[in-house]
Amino acid sequence: MRNNLFIIIIVLLAASCKKDNYPAPGTTFKGRITYQGEAVNVSHGEVFFELWESGWGKRTPINVAVAQDGSFSSLLFDGNYQLVLPKGQGPYLTLPDAASHTDTTLLQLKGDRTMDIEVLPYYMVRNAKVSATGRQVTANCKLEKIITDTRAKNVERVTLYVNRTQFVDGINNIVTQSMNGGDIQDPGNVTLLVNVPAVNPVQSSVFVRVGVKIEGVEDMIFSPVIEQKL
């Protein structure tokens, strides 16, 4: 009797295990947030944009996170999406979409797609160079003010971040050095110095980035991450 029951259960279980009738999402949508073709660097896990797909009962956005170097990558189903850069996300202003004249870009996915999203950053960090003498790291860069009209904003501070891993920003750092926006003599030539503390276990290089905090804007804009031998 128990044996029979056992077999019945097995059969029922097996019968209920029907093959899933949906394939996994297989379309890659990737690209970068750019300004004139140059990637906009942001901090890790802070900035995202939204993809909306209509036709489903519940409307919930897919939040796509932007990586440190401005790139993003998302695995999706084929379909028609709406791409929205939410207001207040990222150290940039959104350009209205050429086709819809709103903040929404229509995005048709049919197979893998690579697309750069053009934005208008308040500033760009150019020509970031890093050097080291002993454990003292020097970073030099140029701040280029991109938005100069009535929407322009001042620099609140410039900060040099150093971390032991490739993730370098306000959260991930072992030492920082800041300079207030008012103290910047020449935005074309900003230099910051910092002494890197001893790290344990010892490593031969550190990762360095310069970040710019803009007044009234939450997310910072960064230079690319530079690995510096000590």
Next chain:
Amino acid sequence: MRTYGFYILLILTLFGCVKSNDNFLDRAPSNILLDEQVWKDEVLVLSVIANLYDRYPDYQTIENWSEFAAFDEAFASESGQYGRHKNQQYSYGSWGYWDYGYIRELNLFIEKCGKANLLKPEVRDRFLAEARFLRANVYFELVKRMGGVPLVLEPLTYDYKGDPGALQRPRQKESEIYDFVIREMDAIMPALPDDANIKSRATKGLVLATKARAALYAASIAKYGATTPQVSLPGGEVGIPASMADGYYKTALAAAQQLINSGKYALYNKKPDNRSENFAALFYDKGGNPEVIFVKDFKLQSGKVQEWTLANQPRSLAEEQQGGRLNPSLNLVQSFEKLDNTFAPYATNTPGGDYIYYDKPEDMFAGRDARLAGTVILPGTEFKSKKVDIWAGYILKDGSIVTANNFGGQAVVGGNRIQVVGFDGPIDNLEFSAQTGFYVRKYQDPAVGSGRIGTKSEVWWVRYRYAEVLLNAAEAAFELGDKNTAAGYLNQVRARAGLTIPLAPGDITFDRIVHERKVELAFEGHQLWDMKRWRLAHIVWDGLSTDLTIHPESARSTSTRVFGLLPYRIYNPGTPQDGKWVFKKVIPSNVTSAHQFRLGNYYSFIGDDIRNNNPLVIKNPNQ
């Protein structure tokens, strides 16, 4: 045999069913009360509204100690809560609240109560006013967390026709919700008793206090919201125009003054000889307390008790193997000013780098605002008439530290095996020990048994008290440019705290107002809402790992991490320093991140499910 039994049962069942009983389907249920039974009996209605009172929303309360460690006031000394100090960001959904189920029940109560003509009119009017108070309060709670919300004032009912459109309401303007709260308070005031001895039900005093608080919140959002223009929505669902600030400040001042001038309430001052004791007693003394306006009450042996004392009693005096969870921070402790109205961080070292030596650990905290010892259990002070044992170890002649890693641990010092750390800690990373060097005192119950699991405490949770009304009046008067009045109210609160030199009107600044609320109202659940309405939250909790501020008087100084102050004993026989006390400023090792309050945290995230069900509800900014 089994078959017979079956037939007998069958027959009995059949006959049982057909037994003639015409009322078979109309019998009154014996396990629930029906509307018509409830609405003719005052006592039953009281139990209905008691349930509604019980669902009054709170955020930080004595029933939820760990939320007090969410910002910079305290360290959570329990391993399950260390994460509070390791996370940098607050989620956008933090502090979210959306209880339209409760609002519907309040609306149903109001509708039914309005028709209950079997109750005495004055009784009915009071119940009605109480329910309207609770409903207005829910909207106040909603607006301070979410911004403007849909204003639903009748019990909505779905018609099952497939279109829920009639139930969907858009968000109101933030100011309109505040206006609603203020208007309701005016409307219900005449029906409520004007009796300061009623503490756990709505009274005229409570209505005035609520009105003052709501108007003050709206006013400061209007005034200081101008500094964060990003935190607003074009439709006004979030943000109040700056031009409305003065009007709200006037409303707040008038309501607060009406309560103050009624003379029904007063500052608690039953123990004027010991001002710290007096300040602590204000929260646990339930006998004729003139300061308390509205509470959530508890009662021993009724099942409705709270475990604040159980969770937070000093470990060495604990009645169970429990306690010590909430450790006030040095950030808070150093905010209490000196008796000459000046501010100073605690001096641990001389400019030359040597320690400053104290004869007794409590000497470090001498000459400070009496509220300090009323709020915090300091090293060397007493709780339940016994001394707490907070000290972190011995410092030897060569500067090395001898300590242990369990309560009251021993080690060999100078050839003898002796106790080298207090029975209350502080021991870094040991839960329930005073990891910042302090325990919380506010709301701790001195009664025997309050720290036992089987007994717990009946100390009430104070939601409104007279001192806050004075501070609200002072703030409103200051913002309206009347520094004389502001100084008058502020000085009343400060004099009770033992600060004998009154502030001159010229001394009153915004920073003074901010500071006074910080020290008077610590651990009373005001901090988050105050920081939000002044738009200071993103400045003070800015996510940078800055050192402890040396300017506790400044409202804008950052305070993102929790610091501690540990007392050590000197072991150096034959020198004058032997046996003296020195202090070290530390950061507990579990504090690994600096708190960051983002612009998107000013108003909590409204869930996707809510916005799906009601597409008229728009999203909050910066999220």
